[in-house]
Amino acid sequence: MEKGLLALLRKGGLTLYARHGTATIGVDQAYGTFQSCQNQRNLSDQGRREAIYYGQMLRYWQIPILSTITTSPFCRTIETARLAFPNSNLQIDPFLFEIFMLGGNLPTVVQSSILTISTSMLEIIPPEGINNIIIGHSFPRNVGLGIISNMGTVVIKPKGQGHGYEIVRKLTLENLAALDSI
Helix, strand or coil: CHHHHHHHHHHCCCEEEEECCCECCCCCCCCCCCCCHHHCCCECHHHHHHHHHHHHHHHHCCCCECCEEEECCCHHHHHHHHHHCCCCEEEECCHHHHHHHCCCCCCHHHHHHHHHHHHHHHCCCCCCCCEEEEEECCCCCCCCCCCCCCCCEEEEEECCCCCCEEEEEEECHHHHHCCCCC
């Protein structure tokens, strides 16, 4: 299975939706003031190592990625992207904050709207021969992409606007490191 997955990843045309690295303990207090990192949970030292390792693994496996990485506006997602892909451009997408908010107590209509927009985002097919990377947050259990481990990745096969997407595989950081061993 993994050897086929590695070939698929090298072929491109996928979206890799990754959760940021391990963050510090605490509660985010800076909703709307994303530049204020001191009021947010930030990457821990372990999270920084995970982010660097994540980028190293994608380069080691020669998995082609777009030169622009999309991230949530939180400091921990931006730092994850910068550490993993130091030579890439970042595109901060405020919508990814909405995915973070799915974990809160939202009215059903708001949750449904967020999931509809996230589906539209995940339906976009990357340019041929390359993969798109999004650094964001975990979803709640049984919602959207579901729970994603720290620096875990959901490999998504977009089917084009209005046609949905397929979850190819959920990977932990350890799975990513062992892509060819199984």
